[in-house]
Amino acid sequence: MHRVEHVMGFPVSLRIDDEPVPEGAADAVFAWLREVDERFSPFKEGSEVSRLDRGELSRDEVSADLAEVLALCEEYRVATGGAFDVRLPGRGLDPCAVVKGWSVQRAAELLTGAGISRFCLNAGGDVVVSGGPWRVGVRHPQLADKVCAVLELTDAAVATSARYERGDHILDGRTGLPATGLDSLTVVAATLTLADTVATAAFAQGAEGVEWAAGRAGCEVFAVLEGGRVLRTPGFPTAGERTAARVLSA
Template sequence: MRRVEHVMGFPVSLRVEDEDVPERAGDAVFAWLCEVDERFSPFKPHSEVSRHGRGELAPHELSADLVEVLDLCEHYRLATDGAFDVRLPGRALDPCAVVKGWSMQRAADLLRAAGARRFCLNAGGDVVASGGPWRVGVRHPRRADKLCATLELTDGAVATSGRYERGDHIVDGRTGRPVTNLLSLTVVASTLTEADAVATAAFAMGTEGIEWAASLDGCEVFAVDAGERVLRTAGLALC
């Protein structure tokens, strides 16, 4: 199975190597991601996230999924002493940094439930894979046509946060200022829920976030600072 669709503002590609996985498993993946976009996008005024952010939905009225997402956001806010914060002053509630990885991991779970054992789901460069080895490229933060590393992934996930696509959009919640002393930060973890959230949370901390992310059980880190110095953990599997 090979499919590519544009969902949540970025291309999502699905590759399944198992021959007996029905096409409807791919349909379920993309239907779920479209549902997530409708329910959790902060850019859609009638989404659950937008309505809650405006105070139209009380905590007891929220879906179990949104409660789970907000609990994850709060976990990382506390873990980073407020550097990662989805409720920045003067801004709308924006849990996208958690929603993306969380929803893609759920999609991977749907594939496994349908019998897929060897697959790769790539969401705008963030990847969850099973039954590898798979080779995952990490984009060079200054040159779009180059890679700065190639990782080997068997069963797990890779996520990168950086400044090269959307500029200085990641803000340190402790200072209210964009983070500029990092160019990109990549995390490898067992799930894309964790990899994506940790990558963004660590980036929000600036260079101190590299050590923080590396200290988490099961996380490996590849980072490039503003001086283009590469810092990585010893356990990172490079090709």
């Protein structure tokens, strides 16, 4: 089964290789992601995030889900010395950097909870796979029709933060300016919650974020610095590298 919908501002594709596919499993995934968009989008006036930001809700009144997301936001703000911050001066509360990976991981757990053992869930280029091995390409940051690495993943997640789709949209919370020093940074981890948040938090730190991400437990990293230099951790699961890389110390 293969299904694609546009949710939360990006395409989400779901491929399930199990036969038969449990009835309603795909519907549950896309219904959940639409619910997340309604509840957590800072661009929707009636969302829980917007209401909290306007002071209509207190931190004690938010849902358990939003409390979990905000706790992750605070964890990474502290861990990066403020480089990753969802409350930048002059801007409203925007936890999207955490919400995307967290919500797609939850969607993947809906599938495994339904007994599905082999699937690939791709949300705007961030991917969760079950079973395997699956081959996943990492887009070249300068050449849109090329890949710079091909991964071989089993029961894992991969996320990339970069400037090639949305420009300098990731800001360094310490300065309020666009993060510099990196063209792209890819993280492989057991969950997309971890992979996506670490990738964004590392990118916000600039080039120094590569070593920071490499030191996070359970994370493997592939980074392309400005100028084209490539760094990766020893365990980064490449099936066929397309770019020479310096291996970071374990």
